[in-house]
Amino acid sequence: MEDIEDIVAAAGEPPGLRLPVAAGVGLKPKRKTLARRIGEGLKSSHSPQIPGTQIIYMKTFGCSHNQSDSEYMAGQLSAFGYAVSDNPDEADLWLINTCTVKSPSQSAMETLISKCKNVSKPLVVAGCVPQGSRDLKGLEGVSVIGVQQIDRVVEVVEETLKGHEVRLLSRKTLPALDLPKVRRNKFVEILPINVGCLGACTYCKTKHARGHLGSYAVNTLVERVRTVVSEGVREIWLSSEDTGAYGRDIGANLPLLLKAIVAVLPSDRSTMLRIGMTNPPFILEHLEEIAEVLRHPCVYSFLHVPVQSGSDSVLSAMNREYTVSEFRTVVDTLNRLVPGMQFATDIICGFPGETDEDFKQTVDLIKEYKFPQVHISQFYPRPGTPAARMKKVPSTTVKNRSRELTSVFESFSPYQGMEGQIESIWITEIATDGIHLVGHTKGYIQVLVIVPETMLGTSTKVKITSVGRWSVFGEVLEFPTKINKDIFQGNPTLETSSYPASCDQPVCSRDSDSCSCTPQNCGGQSHGIKHEETPATHAIVDGSMSRKWKSRSFVSSFQSIFHRKRRSQGSENLNGGHIMQTIENQEKERHGDKLTTFDWILLVGIAASSVTIISLLILLSSKTLPV
Template sequence: MEDIEDLLAGDGGVAPGFRLPVTSVGLNPKKKPMKSNLSVVQHPLQSIRIPGTQTIYIKTFGCSHNQSDSEYMAGQLSAYGYTLTDFPEEADLWLINTCTVKAPSQSAMDTLISKGKGANKPLVVAGCVPQGSRNIKELEGVSIVGVQQIDRVVEVVEETLKGHEVRLLNRKTLPALDLPKVRKNKFVEILPINVGCLGACTYCKTKHARGHLGSYTVDSLVQRVKTVIADGVREIWLSSEDTGAYGRDVGVNLPILLNAMIAELPSTGSTMLRVGMTNPPYILEHLKEIAEVLCHPSVYSFLHVPVQSGSNAVLTGMKREYTVEEFRIVVDTLTKLVPGMQIATDIICGFPGETDDDFSQTVELIKEYKFAQVHISQFYPRPGTPAARMKKVPSAIVKKRSRELTAVFESFTPYNGMEGLVERIWITDIAADGTHLVGHTKGYIQVLVNAPESLLGSSATVRITSVGRWSVFGEVIQVLSYNAQDRTLNKDELSCSRFSPSGVSDESCACSKDPDSCCSAAKCADTSEVPINSNQGKDDQNFDGPWKRNSLTFKASENTKFQEPNPEEQSGKARARASMAQWNIIDKSLVAGIFLSFLIAVACFSQLWARKVMSS
């Protein structure tokens, strides 16, 4: 089928989520109606499906940029009235957002499309696969929406539910950042700052889909930051195909954007900024400026910088536009200038032409830096890319190299020595075991704590109690900010945040504002505020650069509880003032009412007694 053009008159478009008439969207019916000589009278309401009342299942593959696109599409569908579900069998339509980076991701997409067709589910396929490979057979008979047409997903879904096949693939202006959005994690905003890239990597299929670099303006991104902070977001992830290339098409650069964003972050440190993946060529000239940003107390001291290979010969074949020596400059400079700096990287094993010596250089690079996070992939030829036509390394050798490098990487113990350290963390998620909450240090090390879900969205200081390969465990000492409020908890609120050693909220003390009602005031945590920049960088230097994988492969060693301050630190007068502070207007009214009732009872008793005396 031909690609469908945007046929709106004047190319002016309509408001996101506005339902267009059928003639405004290019479409083909899936089935032609059968001719009949019979005259059929149909009830006016028969077979009518009310738009916006169906249930939609959304499945996302791939990177954080894809996740953001799915959240925007979910927001528009929800705003229009559609119900979202996590259960595909309950849905009236499936929306599949695809990734073309690796063969396994596309294979998983193919399997899901086949299941949907087998279940007679209307299908809409979005993302990089249809945009970059629109004519593959797996996409026959399904509707597709391109990466720059996500603001029209409501139209596509609506027409698909009517039985039409719709294709919107034309590239146009970037989708607006203020579209409705349903975040997978309400505390995390994934903010795309640009689409596409300036590179021409021989193995990459993503550029076929995302295209050349297109950057959002600084003003539009800063406005989005303001909006999501007001919504209570605690982490802002900057996302793109190459963050470091931001702005080169519009006359600005990444440091300019980052400094503008930092100016809008709360001074309490309640919302953190995480800079996304950047390739080495585009930050070499800005290393000092980037380092200054990463030192800011409201920016994670973490950066994802892919190297892909430790061999310059392989990098040349990949057309990566940098050398191993330049990658080292990036890592060494940031590690030197940013206290506690953590760097993650990527490796591709078995790229065409990779020799044993090339691979040995990669292994030595990883051993030298002992990166705590390395994404290791086997080379997958992607159709239409130059690398797909190169002579391949035998698959058995590729698998062997991947296993060898993985074994080297997993032999590192990056968190050793962290036991006993006190760190500030930002808590934004629930761990895979359903028991622990997930927080991150300023170096973006994953810390798991036994705590009630009420602490989600909070910042806290924790003491590290045990370490593992992918994460560390900690006990909460003090809660610094709570949910959507940018401030330190007071003593009354902290008594409501207290939890038992088992990690489950202590019901007898969960909501009391009077410390003496369930525990002595001496057992409630000290709430003196810890300065945001209190030697955070110095503390981070006490361990060797770990980032982590979101995986639970080991057992917590200790239960968590709040630290108990010395009872002598609280005088009798202080406890009296704390007790009197609990007397609000309702309490006073109740006491007055009880006293008044007592007076009325006394008066009634006196009157009865007087009558009895007079009658006698």
């Protein structure tokens, strides 16, 4: 099929003639169930012939850069009236944003594509797979859109809904950063600072998709930071295939960008910056400047620096362009210059040619540094890469090495000794256990706390009460005087989620035989929560402190009744009553000790319903009695 440019050229009209409806940055993609559509009167207006009335199912694989691309695509679709859903059954079209880093992620994508074809749904495949493997057999008969064409997703979707198979893969300019965007997490902005890289790793397929380095201008990124901060973002993730290479194509560098961004962050530390994955070669010359930025109060003292192997011979075969000694220089220098510095790293087990001695050197490196986060994966040959043609290590050996290294990694207790420490944390998400909120320390250590959802987007001080393998647990010592009033003013319920693990998302691997997604950071997992590690002080009794508190103001009225009832059961169930007492005070401030107007309406409604039911029963009984 020809490129979409050829479809519109015949008519002599530029693409994208429809103007978007008003749309800004939203909380999350719109999720409208069929019942909700009927309730809103949308069922009758839903028609394949009317653009902007359809429901689009979106699924994202891969790194945080991919997640950002999906948020931009969701924002544009929403701006043109489409409802973006996470329910494939109710959708009129499926949009799959793909990842080509590893075989398992591409296999999962192919399974989803087959399922979509089986149910005869229109399909658009976006992301790295179609961009890097244009002739892939599984992409036959579906529409595709490349990584640098996300600003034209509406055109591709509308042509596909008309029954056309379209391809949009060729363009050299970067998508604008001020496009409509719908964040999955209201408080987290994933900001791509560049695409592609300068490396030529022999195993990497991403370079085929993302291409050579292309950096956004410093002033463009700084303006984007100003915008998202004004919108209430509390955490900014700088994302790219290699953060350290930023700017080398435009006469800039990473320290220059970081200093410019830090200068516009709020001085009250309400918004924090997290620097994304960087390979060793490109930060070696800037270590002192990087350390200065990492010490800044508004920057997490955390860095993801992949080493991939502890053997120089393997690194040479990978064409990684650094030695183990240079990797050590990066880690040792930043550890020396930045108090509380934390690292994440990546390891590939079983790269072609890796000997037992090579692997031993990798194990020794991990044992020496005891990194709290290690992404362990088996080598997967990617089609079209030089490594795919190298002599492979036997698969059983690869699996055994992966398991051994995982066992070594899991033997560490990286957070031992933190008990009793007082830490500042920034709370930005809800743990998938539905009980805890997730905050991070200055060193980006994950802290789990039991507090109201109204503390999302705030920072506070906690006392570390216990430590687990993947997270630590804390007791909140300070409650903000104003806790996100906007959440109680009709905004939809927040259902934040963690992002999938990949290139620039540091993780700890506990299952190296899978795609190395872990409870630490992978979506659908538990944010590192192992219930058997939950301390007794966090025990949940009779559903107290349920994370299912809603955000809408009318539900807050139900909460006032619920809390009054729960107080009668005793607030000593949680942290000696400290948290419950604070919540009681907040409830009194909002509602007072008397029933609210809404409470009275509910009571009157219940009474009226009861009278009606009793009357109907009496009427039915009188008709059935014998004369």
